[in-house]
Amino acid sequence: MRYPGRQAPLSRIAFGIRAATLLLGAVMLLASHQVAAQVAGADVRLGNLRDSFQSAFPGQGAIATGGWTWGASLGIDETYNSATPNTGGTRGVSSKPDFYTSITPNISVQGEGPRLTGTLYYSPQAQIYVKSPSQNTISHNFNGTGHLTIVPDLAYMDLRGNTALRSRAGGVGPAGTTSISAQDQIQTTALSVDTYLVHRFDNFGTAQLGYTIGQTIISGSQNQIVSPFITPQSDQSLRSMTPHLSFTTGDDFGRFQGNLQVQATTNQGTGPGAGSSRSSETASLSYALTRLWTLTGSVGHEKIDYPGLNPIHIDGPTWSGGVIVTPDPASSLAISYGQKSGRPSLSVNASTALTSRILLTGSYSEILSTSAESAQAGLANSTVGAGGISINRTTGAPIISSDNFNGIQGAVTYSKTVNATVTWLRNLDTVSFSINRLQSQFVSAAAVGGPNATTGFNGTLSWQHEFSENLHGNIFTMMGQRSAVSAARVTTSQNTMTIFAGLTYDISQTLSTHLQATYTKTSNPLATQKPTTTMIVFGLNKMF
Template sequence: MRFDTPALRGAVIGVALTVGGNARAEPPPLPIRAAPALPATAPASGDSTGLPWSDAPARVGGTGDLGDSGVRLGTLGFPYTAVAPPPGLSAEGWSLTPSIAAQVLATDNVDLTVRDRRSELITTFTPGLLLSLDTARVQGIANYAPNLTFYGSDSDQNRIDHRFNGQFLATLVPDALFLDLRGAAAVQAVSGGYAPEGSPAVNRNDQVQTTSFQLSPYFVHRFGGIGTMQLGYALQHVTQDSNGTGSGALTPTGQRFFSDQDFTAHEVYAIGRTGEEFGRLALESRISSTEYDGTGILDGAYRRIATVETRYVIIRPVAALVEVGYEQQRYNGTPPVDINEPVWSVGARLTLSPESRITAKFGHHDGFDSAVLDAVVALGGRTTLYANYAERLTTSAQRAADLLSTTTLDPLGNPIDIATGAPVAQPFANSFMGAQSSLMRIRRGSVSISQIWPRDIFTLSLSREERRPVSVETGTTAFSQTGNSGSLTWSHALTEATTAIGYGQYGTFDSPGRGSGNVFTVSASLATELAPGLSGVLTYMMTNRGDDIASGRAVQNVVLVGLRQTF
């Protein structure tokens, strides 16, 4: 019996851990990475070398069946990623899957407060469009599903939240000229202190909408077996909008730690890679310059880097990695940041099997010494382990742009890591830690293990993130933050049409809006296919939070009922 039941695909988050779709005989000449994830961009995860021996997928999306690949499940209602992929592409190589979802949420504590608890009835409508293309000229996938939310007793909270993921690659001249288009949008709570996997209701004054787009034409030329050259330009635009109020971005003493952000970035880059004629030895040279026209920290900022990276296969499963180069970075804040110094790293890549690989490096980037780890290890036929660790110098707005360059999409339009194939949580959709507009040094490590059986999937995840302010935006204040989180998800296919999902999460956090605290969340869901294309979900969720701001603990109970029709 396959776990990929209609009820699961139509009613909960499904994130494929491998890219599905009908693979083309001749994929694009290089992985789809319009703005290469150079070390200076400090990607969230993944092998930032970008070397040709990377196992990065060469295309995005597709409409293939999720099959028995791993699935990370959601915890509440109908997130925008819940649309099932269509059964196949049309003869023209494209498909458009519309859907409409409606859900009613009842809670006894809509603001998750210790005192002044208010009951509320919230109705949400989610129209959706899932577009898949796989033609000779264009490949990709886009999933757009805004949430139209209406409050029963507080109409001031009515709003539209835009949620989107999309990536497309157009071949302008075969084997030579390409155009890469990417975008993403999501919403998070500015103050933090909510469960990482999602929160049922967040006051609109505590929300920030992040939208990011990237357009990149690039040219590729192969010199036989000697090597490959890539020249490109990337235009990026990111906005972070707190709905014109932003009262959630204030500390208890009235200090602002987040202000609306936006920037337009222009990047030009060149990449040279050696080919198979070099045997065990491979070289990659990169030059990249990114100029920012934005607000706050990114007003007049830039990132410039030139590197040469070497790989040498010592024995077939083990390769040594050495990188040297130079970087320049500038950020506008207090104090201003100017970095002009060499960069370097040394490490190794261990390839255990086509499904298992580990890359570990240590070096100097972004003005400090740091380590990088990316690992995906198949522990038998049913269990997979993922782990990553990275440090970077970045802002919340830059994280949104960097995510576009370090991820591809699964058949549902969800981001997955280019290097490992693991699901990637959008940093601008996670409300666990507070959002700040200052320049931060961010350390993040995570490990997860997933076991898949014919009727069950178990996923255990652990993560830790540290944020330390380096430069503060004028007019705001900045705080160090630490977040530790662990979660366990169990899904069980009761029948071909019905799936039960249980979820538990515990985390400790430091937030500028809430101080130190912890949050515990449990939920139970039942999802079923009522008719072809029609799915229903019933969810109970309990959240318990304590922090330095309020004496006592805030408890919130939620019951949700939803229907989704896919056409």
């Protein structure tokens, strides 16, 4: 979220803040004792790689201890950016070297009580530039989840929320490896509250009746960047209301498990999803053929309506058939094929511990939705892990958003997504390799313009090493290519390469310092991008 009116005051005090940064660093250095560190500030901007993936390994998940704990910290960074955008170039935006200061307070609360369990991370950030006051911004990052027992064994409430700063136009690396220009920033916020009643009929089955309210806001700079990869408008505000009813059979049915689910969603707001609705009635059945093989199937009906340009109306049957393979408690493969959203659909989810230290996860999915609806679906399919990272509820692996690379679209799209990650945990090292592919076909939009189809593919390699008890390092690389096909069938492509390296030294249990460098190379850059960009960051992080 930008506050243009605050740019001038922020610019005037920028010099004083830099002096205060150096003074604060000196004071904290003198006040710190050289004692064993608790990996304070070992995230090196990208996040602690080991903490992010550990929960996905068998026996490595966090252990609930009861009670409530909280933490707070303050990070101050000084960054050199070789290509800081500045308004007023020949293409609307020019670039020049500049320095900026980032001030990032962090707060975390997590715990478990008799009626309430939850986790919350909140981290706002202010960026203050020396020569480019138009780039001064305040952004917000939040991730939280909660479960409230209203009446034991009867009434419950689940709360979930997430907000983050993204690149609207895309073509850049993940958060922590790039500085998103003010002209390209977009704030994505998704919140949901699900209140429901549960009744268990002994071993016969369990019934659930509930009502979910979701709110998604995607807002930021509009029409400041002309890009062939995104729609002219990305802003969206969507409030969804979903009554839902389900019944799941119990142990009385032996190897059979059935589920009947009925739900109906109506959406209000602005953007491509405004005035849309979808409802479904689905009966599913699974049969445990052996301990290894489980057969699955479903039949049902769906109705989907999107207004706007090229309205979408789907009213027809749904069905699926598949198999779940579970060779051991740490491995599973689920494959399902059928008809959904009015067309054939394939779904694959896989997770296996190749060894006690090597984990492989992968998925393939097809979905008809808007960016706002996808944000809501992300809440439903995730929880919050160490350091505020979103965790896949099924595999336990971290979910890394690809929005910075693919951009934010203001249209209804039919998307096919492929993700695969291999993670290797060693005593002093954590290595992760991922590939991601997103193919989107644009089927309806809120306004004229934008591509007909886009494809994005990228691979990432991350390595974290513990050099000593106090010294930690990260290396991250990403190589990606994306393309867009216009209404005139003209194809535009862009290649992006990002290399990041960082070191963190724990001065004490509560104070750390870090040094980072990032190099980015982009072909066919947009208005706020240069062919090459270098960033150097020095900072301090104080835990309280």
